[in-house]
Amino acid sequence: MISLDLIQTTAETLMDKAAIEIPQDYLDGLRAAAATEDGDLSSFVLQAMLENYEAAKEDRRAMCGDTGVPRWFVKMGNDARVEGGFVALEAALRRATANATTGVPLRPNRVHPLWRTDHNNNVGIGAPEIEYGFEPEGEWMDLITVHKGGLFGTDYRMLFPSDGIEGIKRFYLDSLVAFGKRGLACQPAIIGIGLGGSKDTCMVLGKRASVLRTVGSRNSDPKIAAMEDEFKELGNSIGMGAMGFVGKNMVIDCNIEVGYCHTGGMQMSVHAFCLSSRRAVARIFPDGRVEHRTDPNWFTDYQRRETIEWDPAREAAE
Amino acid sequence: MKIREVTLSTTPNAEAVADLRLGDIIYLDGLIYTAREGVYMRALEQKANIPMELPSQSAANFHCSPAAVIREDGSFDLGAVTATASFRFAKWLPEWMAKTGARLIIGKGGMSSKDYNEYFVPNGAVYLSTVGYGTGALLGRGVETVEAVHWHEELGIAQAMWVIRARRMGPFIVASNLQGECLFERENAKISENLDRVYEGTKPAVLKRYGETDDRSDEVIG
Structure with a gap:
């Protein structure tokens, strides 16, 4: 008992x-991002965030x-x-x-x-x-x-089998660009993608992909794992960084989870777990x-x- | 580009505001008050008397609600401080600025250059963005004291008007200037040049959304 x-x-x-200590996997991911960032403003932002994590732990705030x-x-x-x-x-x-x-x-x-x-x-x-x-x-x-x-960075769309991977990429980019401008999504983030299920379970899968999986984890299906690598790379090739400034780091990692869906559809959701990934x-x-x-x-x-x-x-x- | 750091009073004179350049990093000294939809509605729509002398006490309006608690003895415990997205407050800001003389609007994500030209510039005001978002612990360190919390019974802790004394509180980034230019729109324009290449090989969804646009220079705010 x-x-x-x-x-x-x-x-x-x-x-x-959760409120005070940034998880180690996210911190390692952000440090790696900061090391590659060369946009002057987005670099400044990432350094400030790294200092902020230290301040939070020191002050227990x-x-x-x-x-x-x-x-x-x-x-x-x-x-x-x-x-x-x-x-x-x-x-x-x-x-x-x-x-x-x-x-x-x-x-x-x-x-x-x-x-x-x-x-x-x-x-x-x-x-x-x-x-x-x-x-x-x-x-x-x-x-x-x-x-x-909770306010920005999440979206849902009903896609169809004929949309294919190209359609999935399109909606992924749309979500990142739409909510990345001005940094509304508080990126770089752990992007979670839900595919399939029904509308509600698709949202649940995507949210869980962003908040219940760590940076560096990979889906057990090797083909989905390869998509995760490809999508991380794609998100980071937009040319947008922290706060929507010119930069290279938008996605700390991309996690994809799937569920069986209606034979005619291919539901998709996108979620962003932010610079303060509290778990x-x-x-x-x-x-x-x-x-x-x-x-x-x-x-x-x-x-x-x-x-x-x-x-x-x-x-x-x- | 070398990033310039500026220490600014929360009751700045016109010259100090005019001198600010897009992308400057700001640290603030003086009184700051938080005001967002709750305060705007109460002051502007319900015509409640604003419980501060503005702008003589402060010309700095922070779109924020802190992670804070009011203790049973009436004292305050304020931890982290970060901004909320400002574009939602555009409907109240022109009247608020006219009424309070606010010169520094602090928040997340900035406003559009249209807002800046229409009522920021004429009021001698600029927009300061928080960094990150958000550097809540660093900003929390910049709070010397909580001077007062107004309207918390009417609006709740998150929407109340918190009056805080800032000492070298920051960092913030200058996101608009008195020429009406917008830092975020400048960055958007640079990024947009690359978007066609990134989108190459993708295709629009089979099922359209009603009213959907594919104009990638578009924004979700404003």
């Missing part, structure tokens, strides 16, 4: 880490004043049991979100869409989102928090151990399974 207290205290720590919209991904091994059950788990995550909003502090971004009511704690109707995933084995629970910024992860065990990390490791073979029954040997053979 996983302790409810431990879930809440761990969740509060994760909120703090949020790296960006817009601390995004906190959300949770909960993944559990098949044998995990939670003290108090799932209703108690959700209450603990909502309490942690509210406590961290005043504790860190975070910006209380969450308001009612019509009445603009702000509870000043990032909790409200449907907020924070809590999404679930499962793995075949284990008694552990992974808590993942992501505080993604933090911890695995909690029933014996009270907590292991912190920054890689959500969400997209396992099980999450990408294609078969009816889960049969690891057969999946590996395919």
